[in-house]
Amino acid sequence: MRSEGTRNDSSGRRSGVAEIFQQLINALLLGCTYTLIAIGFNLFFGALNVVHFSHGDVCILGAFMTLILYGLAKLLGLVTFLPGYVFVPLLILMAMVLTGLIGTFFERVVIRPFRYAPLLMVLVATVALGMVVRETVRLSFPHGSNPQIFPRILPQTSFQWEGVLIRLDSLIIFGTTIFLISMMFLFIKRTRIGAAIRAVSQDTEAAAMMGINIDRTVAVTFLIGSVLGAIAGILIGAYNNIIRFDMGLMGGVKGFSAAVVGGLGNVYGAIIGGLILGLVETFAAAFIPGGTPYTDVFAFLVVIFFLIFKPSGILGEKVYEKV
Amino acid sequence: MLPRTIGRAVILLAVEAFFFILFAAFMKTDETGKVIAFLLFFIGLGVMFKKWEKARLTLTGLFKELKIVAGAGFVAMLLTLPFIFQASPYLIHICVMAGLFAILALGLNFQLGSTNVVNFATAASYGIGAYASALLAVHFHISFWLGLLVGGSLASIFGLLLGIPCMKTKDYYLSLVTIAFGLIVYILLNNFSWTGGPNGIPNIPPPSLFGHSFKEPLSLFGYQLPFQSNYYYLIFLLVGGSLFVAHRLHHSRVGLTWNAIREDEIAARCHGIDVTWYKILAFCIDAFFGGVAGTVYSHYIGFISPENFAFIVSVVVVTMVILGGMDNVFGVIIGAILLTILPEKFRAFEDFRVLIYGLIVVTMLMFRPQGLFPQKMRIYKK
Numbered sequence: 001m002r003s004e005g006t007r008n009d010s011s012g013r014r015s016g017v018a019e020i021f022q023q024l025i026n027a028l029l030l031g032c033t034y035t036l037i038a039i040g041f042n043l044f045f046g047a048l049n050v051v052h053f054s055h056g057d058v059c060i061l062g063a064f065m066t067l068i069l070y071g072l073a074k075l076l077g078l079v080t081f082l083p084g085y086v087f088v089p090l091l092i093l094m095a096m097v098l099t100g101l102i103g104t105f106f107e108r109v110v111i112r113p114f115r116y117a118p119l120l121m122v123l124v125a126t127v128a129l130g131m132v133v134r135e136t137v138r139l140s141f142p143h144g145s146n147p148q149i150f151p152r153i154l155p156q157t158s159f160q161w162e163g164v165l166i167r168l169d170s171l172i173i174f175g176t177t178i179f180l181i182s183m184m185f186l187f188i189k190r191t192r193i194g195a196a197i198r199a200v201s202q203d204t205e206a207a208a209m210m211g212i213n214i215d216r217t218v219a220v221t222f223l224i225g226s227v228l229g230a231i232a233g234i235l236i237g238a239y240n241n242i243i244r245f246d247m248g249l250m251g252g253v254k255g256f257s258a259a260v261v262g263g264l265g266n267v268y269g270a271i272i273g274g275l276i277l278g279l280v281e282t283f284a285a286a287f288i289p290g291g292t293p294y295t296d297v298f299a300f301l302v303v304i305f306f307l308i309f310k311p312s313g314i315l316g317e318k319v320y321e322k323v
Numbered sequence: 324m325l326p327r328t329i330g331r332a333v334i335l336l337a338v339e340a341f342f343f344i345l346f347a348a349f350m351k352t353d354e355t356g357k358v359i360a361f362l363l364f365f366i367g368l369g370v371m372f373k374k375w376e377k378a379r380l381t382l383t384g385l386f387k388e389l390k391i392v393a394g395a396g397f398v399a400m401l402l403t404l405p406f407i408f409q410a411s412p413y414l415i416h417i418c419v420m421a422g423l424f425a426i427l428a429l430g431l432n433f434q435l436g437s438t439n440v441v442n443f444a445t446a447a448s449y450g451i452g453a454y455a456s457a458l459l460a461v462h463f464h465i466s467f468w469l470g471l472l473v474g475g476s477l478a479s480i481f482g483l484l485l486g487i488p489c490m491k492t493k494d495y496y497l498s499l500v501t502i503a504f505g506l507i508v509y510i511l512l513n514n515f516s517w518t519g520g521p522n523g524i525p526n527i528p529p530p531s532l533f534g535h536s537f538k539e540p541l542s543l544f545g546y547q548l549p550f551q552s553n554y555y556y557l558i559f560l561l562v563g564g565s566l567f568v569a570h571r572l573h574h575s576r577v578g579l580t581w582n583a584i585r586e587d588e589i590a591a592r593c594h595g596i597d598v599t600w601y602k603i604l605a606f607c608i609d610a611f612f613g614g615v616a617g618t619v620y621s622h623y624i625g626f627i628s629p630e631n632f633a634f635i636v637s638v639v640v641v642t643m644v645i646l647g648g649m650d651n652v653f654g655v656i657i658g659a660i661l662l663t664i665l666p667e668k669f670r671a672f673e674d675f676r677v678l679i680y681g682l683i684v685v686t687m688l689m690f691r692p693q694g695l696f697p698q699k700m701r702i703y704k705k
Contacts (some may be wrong), residue, residue, distance in 0.1 A: 051495040113689055119494050120441055121688050124641060127443070127498075128684035131638060135678035249634065253502055260499060293514040300503040304488050307496055 018163035023286045029170055029239065031278025032177040036232035037255025038262065038270035039184065040225030046201030046265045047221040050111060050122055054130030055229060056252020057137075058103045060245075062230025063150065063237035064137055065095035070151045088153045096230045103226025104219050112215075130252065138245040147244045150237035173235050180231060181271070184224060188267070193220055201265070229255075250296070257303040263316025272314055277302070332392045335385045339393065343400045347407050350414050350664070358668045401559065405541075405552035412549035419551060419623065421663040422558035423616045428643040428659040429565045429652065430612025433572070433605045435641060436650035436698070437581035440602060441494075444485060444501040445613055445640045447508040448478040450632030452614025453621035454518055457527045460622070467530030467622050474618035475611045482610025486603040493588070505637055512629040523628025527621050530557075537622075554623050561619065562656070565612060569652045572608075579701070581605060582650070635677060642684050648694030657696060 037059050044052045052058075069091055078087065110129050114122040138144035154169035188194035196217045199207040208214050236251070237243040258277045262269025277299050284291045284298040291298070306313065349361045372379055386393050408414040427445055434440040455477045456470030465473070485504050489497050512518050519525075529538040537553040572578050580601050583591040592598050621627045639662065647658020662683075666676045687694065 053498075110685060117692070118439075120435075120439055121692055123441055123495060123498055124645065125685050125688045127638060128642070128681040128688075131635075131677055131681035132685065135675070135681065139674060139678065250506070253499070253506065256495075256499055257503070260496065264495075294510065296510055297507050300507050303503060304500060307500060308488050308491050311492055311496060 019286070021162075021164045023282050025164070025166065025170065026286075027278045027282035028275070029173060029278070030282055031275035032174060033232045033235050033251075033274075034254055034258040034277050035181070035271050035274030036177060036228045036235070037251060038258035038274050039181070039267055040229045041256050041259035042262075042265055042267050042270050043197070043221050043225040045259070046267070047197060047218050048111070048115070051126070051256065051264075052106075052111065052222075052225075053123065053126040053252060053256070054106065054133055054248075055103075055225070056250070056255055057130045057133040057248030058099060058106065058226050059229035059233040059251055059255070060236070060243065060248035061102060061133060061137065062095055062099040062233035063243045064141075064148075064233075064245075065098050065230070066091060066153070066234050066237065067148060067150060067243070069094055069098075070153070091153065092231075092234055095234060096227045099230035099233075100223045100227040103229070104222045107219060107222040112218075130248065134245050134248060141245070144245055147242040150241050150243050152238075152241065154238050169238060173239060176231065177235070180228060184228065185267070187224070193217070197221055254296075254299065257299065260313055261303060261306050263313030266313070266315045269313055269315035328389070331385055332389055335389055335393055336396045338382065338385075339396050339400065347404070350408070350417070351411075353668070355669065355671055398563075402556075405548045405555050406543075406546060409546065409548055412551045415549060415551040415555050417664060417667050419554045419558050421660045422555075422562045423620055424640065424643060424663050425562050425656045425659040426558075426565050426612050426616040427640045428647065428655045429562075429569045430609040430616075431640050432569065432644050432650065432652065432655045433581065434609050435644050436655065437573070437578060437585060438602060438605045439585035440489070440605060441498045441641075442501045442606070442609065443498060443634070443637045443641065444505040444508075445609070446632045446634065446636035447485075447505045448482055448610035448613030449617040449620070449636065450508055450512060450627075450629070451481050451610075452478040452617030453627050453632070454512065454524070454617075455614070456618040457524045457621040457627055458518070460528050461524060461526065464528075467528075467618070468532075470622070471615060471618045475614040478614025478617065479607045479611040482606040482613075483603060485610075486606035489606065490599050490602060502634070505634055509629055509633055512632065519628070521629060523626060523631075524621075525626045527625045527627070529625065530622050554619070558619060561615065566652060566656065573650070573652055574701075577601070577604070585650075638684075639680055642680050645684055645687055645694055648696035648698060650698040651694070651696050654694055654696030654698075658694070 037056060040055050040059070041051065044050055044055070073087070073091065082090075106129060110125055111122060114125060141148060154172055156167075156169065158165055158167040160166075188197055196207070196212045197220065199210065199212055200214060200217045200221075204214060207217075232251070232255075233243075233248075236247065254277060255274075258273035259270055260273065261276055262271070262273025280302050281295045281299050285295045288294075288298075345361075345365075349358075349365075352358055352361060372382075404418060405415055408418075427449060430448075431442060431445050434442045452474035456465075456467070456474035459465040459470050459473060460467065485501065489500050492500060513521055529536055531537060535541075535553075537557075538550055539553075540550050541548040541552045541556075543552075580591070580596055583594070583596060584598055584601060588598055617632075620631070640659075643658040643662050644655050645658075646662060647656065648654030662680070666673075666679075669676075672679075
């Protein structure tokens with residue numbers, strides 16, 4: 001999931017302020033990926049009251065799609081034929097769309113049959129689905145258990161600013177995330193389908209009575225969530241330069257954790273939750289001596305802490321149970 | 324009256340012996356084609372049994388009437404298994420592993436089956452038990468038998484610790500906590516220096532009883548049985564004990580209370596059930612079973628590493644419970660046995676194992692959510 005901890009060790013000693021800034025940038029980047037995954041969890045939970053435990057695997061599938069498409073393009077000679085600034089966005093767009101379709105397909109095949117079934121069933125089914133996705137990815141690549149090298153699709157240059165090392169690809173990642181999230185908010189706030197999504201997430205039955213096609217709205221929700229998740233997967237791959245089939249498990253659990261910390265079902269909460277998790281992990285790795293292997297432990301302890309003292313998350317509303 | 328009973332008992336034992344011989348023959352085949360033929364035959368038998376009502380009623384009637392004879396015959400046949408597999412220790416090894424997973428699945432059944440608490444941390448309690456007893460045995464030379472208790476109790480304490488945050492949460496949140504707990508334990512085992520990190524703990528001493536080391540072949544009635552038989556008999560006793568505990572718990576007030584929580588938590592609370600306490604109880608008992616299984620595993624294999632206790636193990640145990648039939652003690656054991664033996668029989672497709680587990684769960688949940696052997700209605704005599 002991460003290799004940031006070791007990445008900045010090489011840049012030598014820096015002043016305290018610069019060090020903190022450097023870590024803040026890392027935290028922000030990690031937070032971006034978590035946010036993108038968490039938005040998916042929040043959208044699905046809003047629309048269906050469902051937690052799609054294999055969402056993390058769908059996200060990493062985005063990275064693997066890019067890998068496959070890149071290989072295909074290379075085979076066809078498109079890499080040299082098209083200039084980079086046309087080819088790369090095209091590649092990512094195609095991977096996004098494909099992953100989005102796969103996510104929607106999973107909703108149709110695995111989640112919809114359990115819409116009126118007990119919660120437990122969809123929960124176990126999605127965990128098992130995640131396993132199926134991981135194994136399919138592992139088996140369909142030669143030496144699939146090993147990390148796969150992700151193509152360097154982003155520029156690799158970096159520059160120094162006041163002693164802080166800034167990589168150009170980080171800036172691109174950050175910019176893309178902000179752009180996509182704002183686009184999603186615009187979509188949800190301004191379009192008819194967005195209004196339908198909000199209506200379904202408020203009250204499914206009432207929305208159905210108003211003539212909203214629930215199945216289609218849910219499908220669109222899964223499409224958006226999976227597309228954003230695919231971006232998260234591609235960002236992880238582009239930043240670390242490697243992807244592995246089982247990254248999705250951790251990514252999914254982290255994304256769900258971020259959603260829970262922010263408040264499950266609240267799309268704004270995903271941003272806060274993602275940033276909190278990113279901060280905790282990066283700072284634990286950087287400022288706790290010998291903390292690098294235990295970053296995930298710190299992150300989960302924060303999540304468990306939240307679940308005990310504020311189970312509804314930072315922005316979530318308290319839900320009262322009905323019999 | 325007596326001759327008739329004896330006749331019925333003979334028929335009953337003959338039926339049991341038939342199935343037992345089938346099972347033994349199935350275990351001994353190793354060609355994929357034959358294995359598939361056997362499986363088709365079993366499925367055919369099952370379908371026939373379902374369709375042919377008269378035979379089914381007669382047989383189940385026989386079993387009900389002569390419970391003790393049936394049980395004794397079954398136990399006796401299982402006890403002879405190491406003699407039948409004398410020449411191939413590998414088969415006995417599979418049986419031991421099946422027993423271990425049966426204990427794990429029985430433990431999880433208290434939560435997943437009875438209480439509807441989806442716990443994905445089975446591997447954690449399994450690992451805690453294994454590491455605790457292994458460390459005690461390697462560093463302090465504490466015997467396996469004490470380690471069994473310590474491993475179980477320690478896992479139980481961790482189960483309690485896990486249970487506390489889980490009480491504040493339910494459904495998805497609860498599963499998140501258990502997944503996080505499992506991952507935390509895995510990461511810690513992988514990174515602590517005193518657990519050996521990714522290299523694990525080698526050279527865990529085998530248990531010994533009355534001076535007989537479990538690493539040595541077992542001689543019984545002039546037969547020289549491979550050393551795995553020691554563990555076979557041990558695990559046989561442990562599964563028997565777990566089965567007894569699980570069965571008694573299921574038919575006690577505790578089991579009934581768990582079921583009440585499963586059906587409707589708020590309604591259960593309204594009836595004065597202390598939901599928190601009963602859920603924590605389920606966590607502790609599950610973890611104890613896991614710890615015991617882990618202890619046996621570590622001393623049996625003699626080497627453990629964090630990979631043995633990864634997330635996938637938890638999912639496999641969940642699969643066993645779902646496949647076997649939630650909250651049906653016998654079904655769960657059959658689920659565990661099936662899912663341990665079948666992958667070994669299909670070694671050629673070893674790589675697809677996890678994929679197949681996942682597919683089994685998804686299809687089972689869609690088409691037969693109650694499992695192969697669903698829970699029966701409770702019958703109370705007047």
